Amino acid sequence: xxxxxxxxxxxxxxxxxERAWGVVTAAFAERKPIPRPSHWPRVAAVAIALSAVVAAxxxxxxxxxxxEIREVVGVERAQPALFSLPAxxxxxxxxxxxxxxxQQDGSKRLLGxxxxxxxxxxGRFVIAAGDNELAALEPDGDVRWSLARRGPRSPSWTGSxxxxxxxxxxxxxxxxxGGDGTGDxxxxxxxxxxxxxxxxxxxxxxxxxDTLGRVSAYDIDSGQGPWRPTGRSRxxxxxxxxxxxxxxxxxxxxxxxxxxxxxxxxxxPLLVRNERLVDAAFRPGSRELAVIRTREGVSELLVxxxxxxxxxxxFTDLVWSPDGRWLLVGWPAADQWVFVRADGKRIxxxxxxxxxxxSRSFPGVEGWCCAP
Amino acid sequence: xxxxxxxxxxxxxxxxxSVSDLEALFRAHWPRAYRAAYLVTHDAAAxxxxxxxxxxxxxxxxDRFDRRRPFxxxxxxxxxxxxxxxxxxxxxxxxxxxxxxxxxxVAAVALGDDVLAALARLPPEHRAVVVMRHLLEFTPGEIxxxxxxxxxxxxSRLRRGLDALGDEL
Numbered sequence: 001x002x003x004x005x006x007x008x009x010x011x012x013x014x015x016x017x018e019r020a021w022g023v024v025t026a027a028f029a030e031r032k033p034i035p036r037p038s039h040w041p042r043v044a045a046v047a048i049a050l051s052a053v054v055a056a057x058x059x060x061x062x063x064x065x066x067x068e069i070r071e072v073v074g075v076e077r078a079q080p081a082l083f084s085l086p087a088x089x090x091x092x093x094x095x096x097x098x099x100x101x102x103q104q105d106g107s108k109r110l111l112g113x114x115x116x117x118x119x120x121x122x123g124r125f126v127i128a129a130g131d132n133e134l135a136a137l138e139p140d141g142d143v144r145w146s147l148a149r150r151g152p153r154s155p156s157w158t159g160s161x162x163x164x165x166x167x168x169x170x171x172x173x174x175x176x177x178g179g180d181g182t183g184d185x186x187x188x189x190x191x192x193x194x195x196x197x198x199x200x201x202x203x204x205x206x207x208x209x210d211t212l213g214r215v216s217a218y219d220i221d222s223g224q225g226p227w228r229p230t231g232r233s234r235x236x237x238x239x240x241x242x243x244x245x246x247x248x249x250x251x252x253x254x255x256x257x258x259x260x261x262x263x264x265x266x267x268x269p270l271l272v273r274n275e276r277l278v279d280a281a282f283r284p285g286s287r288e289l290a291v292i293r294t295r296e297g298v299s300e301l302l303v304x305x306x307x308x309x310x311x312x313x314x315f316t317d318l319v320w321s322p323d324g325r326w327l328l329v330g331w332p333a334a335d336q337w338v339f340v341r342a343d344g345k346r347i348x349x350x351x352x353x354x355x356x357x358x359s360r361s362f363p364g365v366e367g368w369c370c371a372p
Numbered sequence: 373x374x375x376x377x378x379x380x381x382x383x384x385x386x387x388x389x390s391v392s393d394l395e396a397l398f399r400a401h402w403p404r405a406y407r408a409a410y411l412v413t414h415d416a417a418a419x420x421x422x423x424x425x426x427x428x429x430x431x432x433x434x435d436r437f438d439r440r441r442p443f444x445x446x447x448x449x450x451x452x453x454x455x456x457x458x459x460x461x462x463x464x465x466x467x468x469x470x471x472x473x474x475x476x477x478v479a480a481v482a483l484g485d486d487v488l489a490a491l492a493r494l495p496p497e498h499r500a501v502v503v504m505r506h507l508l509e510f511t512p513g514e515i516x517x518x519x520x521x522x523x524x525x526x527x528s529r530l531r532r533g534l535d536a537l538g539d540e541l
Contacts, residue, residue: 001502001506001534001537002506002507002509004487005407005411005487005503005506005507006407006507007487008407008410008411008487008488010406010407010410010416010419011416012416012420013403013406013407016406016416016419016420016423017399017402017403017406019420019424020398020402020406020420020423020424020427021395021398021402023424023428024394024398024424024427024428024431025391025394025395027428027431028386028391028394028431130461131425131454131457131458131461132457132458132461132462133461148461148462150417150418150421150458151421151425171421171424361433361436
């Protein structure tokens with residue numbers, strides 16, 4: 001039987017392998033490797049750690065140091081569960097179990113076995129991507145429509161009360177489908193894995209990053225896809241995120257080593273800042289940026305270059321509340337979500353985040369949207 | 373010859389950022405991953421996506437991977453589960469563009485088409501069990517664990533699968 005199964009001719013095996021290897025190496029290049037383990041003898045390390053603990057517990061300065069260490073690997077007095085959100089709106093969360101909606105009162109509903117999701121323009125629906133499905137859902141989990149597609153990713157929904165479009169990625173292409181699930185079309189490509197984004201405002205202008213790291217814009221109103229880019233920037237290495245400001249006047253491109261800002265018309269950047277940032281996000285209704293940066297193992301949240309909060313390890317998921325008054329930051333090393341008020345005067349933390357979403361890995365926040 | 377020790381070294385190398393170790397793992401395990409996905413889905417494009425996405429999933433979880441365990445079965449388990457999910461969704465959706473080629477007459481006669489046609493007549497869940505046992509060389513106990521099935525169900529699916537294949541072949 002094994003011989004029979006091995007002699008089945010599998011079409012395009014070698015070409016498929018080379019295509020896949022290209023995608024796997026690109027993903028690998030974006031991954032942060034775990035540090036090589038130290039070659040110190042373990043016994044010596046354990047002995048040093050034990051002596052430090054003994055020294056710490058017998059002296060009051062030592063106890064102070066221990067308290068400080070506890071402080072930096074998680075916010076003390078964090079709530080054991082998410083009892084409420086500090087600002088109006090609802091969260092979309094993706095965990096190993098699927099995609100969840102969290103209401104302002106902290107109640108949660110599992111929408112289904114999807115990998116990622118985003119809100120419709122007015123928060124009435126959710127567009128979710130599963131392994132082989134793109135689905136528009138009611139906030140209670142009812143499926144409005146779904147399309148069977150192979151590995152759809154990064155869905156993004158835009159439009160007015162009467163006309164909406166959804167962009168999403170397949171393995172290498174950008175697709176656009178109507179908000180009612182009809183008229184799915186190949187919009188362009190080949191595309192990088194960075195999610196495509198819609199320019200806020202009138203019309204349907206879609207921006208995405210191609211496989212050469214160029215930001216391209218398409219006018220989706222004109223004719224049928226695939227569309228030709230109406231504008232295209234130079235190449236940027238290691239793109240990670242694309243985002244528009246709410247007024248549609250600034251486009252942010254975050255790469256592994258740079259923060260790049262474009263204006264609405266020029267393909268030449270207004271600003272290129274050489275800085276390694278983990279994440280960046282425009283404040284709703286503003287062009288002000290919040291960023292997360294990590295230096296020497298310490299992450300820091302900054303708004304308008306002012307440090308609001310820092311801690312040991314890596315922060316993830318920088319998300320603004322819809323009213324632009326609070327920021328949510330994920331802190332996987334502490335298994336906490338930290339809500340930081342944008343003026344830096346209040347911090348609220350929630351512990352045991354993974355368990356609350358029945359997840360082995362740290363859940364990702366997909367969006368914080370408008371109140372129902 | 374690849375030994376378990378070599379593989380552990382490659383997994384460690386990949387965890388620490390070595391592209392050559394990652395490539396060695398990829399080249400060693402891609403053929404079976406892709407073949408397994410194809411034998412379950414009978415769709416080359418889907419098999420490519422499934423094998424590729426499985427490698428990406430493995431990559432995302434690489435830091436947490438226990439190096440004492442073999443890499444191949446871990447990866448193949450992801451592949452087969454995704455392939456089963458894909459066939460279920462396709463069966464449910466039954467969209468026009470995804471015309472069910474499982475039951476279409478085999479036009480070109482390629483090497484192994486008789487095996488493929490015989491497999492195509494089995495339900496996807498049975499195909500997966502046959503592929504895991506006879507291509508990927510999982511034990512029935514390992515299949516039961518990987519697919520979250522009772523051991524007896526695995527054995528009966530294997531028996532029925534082999535009976536059906538025996539009749540066809």
